[in-house]
Amino acid sequence: MTPAEYCQNKAAQSGSSFYYSFLFLPKERRDAITALYAFCREVDDIADECKDVAIARIKLEWWRHELAQTFAGKPSHPVSQALLPAIRAYDLALEHFEEIIDGMEMDLQHVRYPDFKSLQLYCYRVAAVVGQLAAAIFGFTERGTLKYAHDLGIAFQLTNIIRDVGEDAQRNRIYLPQDELAQFGVSEKDILCGHASPAFRALLAYQTARAQQYYQQAMQELPQVDRRNQRPGLVMAAIYQAVLNEIARDDYPVLKQRVSLTPIRKLWLAWRTWVFS
Numbered sequence: 443m444t445p446a447e448y449c450q451n452k453a454a455q456s457g458s459s460f461y462y463s464f465l466f467l468p469k470e471r472r473d474a475i476t477a478l479y480a481f482c483r484e485v486d487d488i489a490d491e492c493k494d495v496a497i498a499r500i501k502l503e504w505w506r507h508e509l510a511q512t513f514a515g516k517p518s519h520p521v522s523q524a525l526l527p528a529i530r531a532y533d534l535a536l537e538h539f540e541e542i543i544d545g546m547e548m549d550l551q552h553v554r555y556p557d558f559k560s561l562q563l564y565c566y567r568v569a570a571v572v573g574q575l576a577a578a579i580f581g582f583t584e585r586g587t588l589k590y591a592h593d594l595g596i597a598f599q600l601t602n603i604i605r606d607v608g609e610d611a612q613r614n615r616i617y618l619p620q621d622e623l624a625q626f627g628v629s630e631k632d633i634l635c636g637h638a639s640p641a642f643r644a645l646l647a648y649q650t651a652r653a654q655q656y657y658q659q660a661m662q663e664l665p666q667v668d669r670r671n672q673r674p675g676l677v678m679a680a681i682y683q684a685v686l687n688e689i690a691r692d693d694y695p696v697l698k699q700r701v702s703l704t705p706i707r708k709l710w711l712a713w714r715t716w717v718f719s
Contacts, residue, residue, distance in 0.1 A: 481522075502543050557621045570596050574591045589663045608700070657679060688703070
C-alpha cells in the first residue's frame, strides 16, 4: 500500500464530511488535503481511543518528533510520507501541525471548559488551524481568506461539539462552557445521565446560534477572488450546516443519538455546492 493509498483509506473509512468536500479537487490538491486529514485522524484517534493518558502523551510526542523529521525531509510514517510533497508544494508551516497536537493534548488535560474563551483556544488548535492549512492547499490570494478559514474552522468545531454531546459525555467530557451550563440551569449530571430537559435544549439552541454566527462571519470574510479555489470548504460548510439544522429541527436529540446525513445527501450537497459556488 502506498502512502497516498493509506491516507485515502483513512479518509474513506471515517465517512467524514471532509471526504465529500475534496472529491472534485485536482489530484495533486486532493492528495495533499487527504494527507492532512489523515494526519488529523491519526492524532485525534490517540486522544480519543488511548485509555492510558501516559501512553497517549508518548504517542503524541512521537508525532512531534515525526513532524520534525518530516520537515527535515526524513518522514517514516505513511501519513508523513504523503504529507511531505504537500508541505513543500504549499509552504505549510510546522507550527500549525504542532498546534494541532497541542489541541489533542488539551483533550488529555481538560474534560471541562470554564467559559467560551477557554474553549475558543481548543477550537482554534483542533479546527481553525486545520482550516488555515486547508485554505493554503486549496489556494488563495487574499489574506482575508485565512480569516475566513479560521472562523469556518471554529464553526465546524462548535457544530461537532453540539452533535457529539452524548458521545463526549460517555467519555466524561463536556465541552459546553461551564458558565453557560449554569446560566441555563443545566447540571453536569443532566448531561452525563442523558437528561434532555427544556433547559438543556435552550442551552443547545444558544450554542447553535453561536455556531451559525461563525458560519455567517466566515462567508462574509471570504474574498470573492478566492471563492472558487475555496469551494471544498464551502462544500463542508453546506454539509455541516445541514447537520446543525437537522439537530435543531429534531429538537436537539444529541444526548441519545448522533445526528448525521446519509452519504447520498452529502454527495448531493457536495455536488450542488461545487457547481453553484
